[in-house]
Amino acid sequence: MKYIMKVKMASGEDGNKLLKDPLFGKKMQDLLAEVKAEAAYFTTICGHRGAYVIINMDDASQIPAIAEPFFLWLKAEIEFYPVMTPADLGKAGPAIEAANKKWGG
Numbered sequence: 001m002k003y004i005m006k007v008k009m010a011s012g013e014d015g016n017k018l019l020k021d022p023l024f025g026k027k028m029q030d031l032l033a034e035v036k037a038e039a040a041y042f043t044t045i046c047g048h049r050g051a052y053v054i055i056n057m058d059d060a061s062q063i064p065a066i067a068e069p070f071f072l073w074l075k076a077e078i079e080f081y082p083v084m085t086p087a088d089l090g091k092a093g094p095a096i097e098a099a100n101k102k103w104g105g
Contacts, residue, residue: 002038002056002088003080005066009049010075018074019049031073035066055080 009015018024032040038054055066063080070076084092 001058002054002083002085004083005053005055005070006045006079006081007051007053007070007074008045008077009051011048014075015049027073031069034069 010018021027032053035053035055038056040051040053042049042051044050057063057066067078067080070078
């Protein structure tokens with residue numbers, strides 16, 4: 001199942017110290033490879049440095065292995081959002097129809 005992982009990095013001096021490391025970019029690439037990120041987009045989140053990372057997990061037990069490096073290294077706040085691809089949404093058609101028949105107006 002695909003998830004968007006929202007990564008809000010440490011702010012203030014902690015965040016500045018991270019970015020001053022000349023190997024920051026290489027370490028980030030290594031971390032993203034380690035967690036098998038399908039994509040990563042860097043931006044601001046609530047005025048802080050952040051990223052949205054696309055992750056694929058087969059089981060929720062994988063969450064700690066993916067999240068802990070971001071907690072430990074970046075002192076980040078992490079949130080996971082389950083998401084669907086267009087193909088996933090297409091497969092959901094019968095369940096949506098059944099819910100609509102039972103609960104719709």
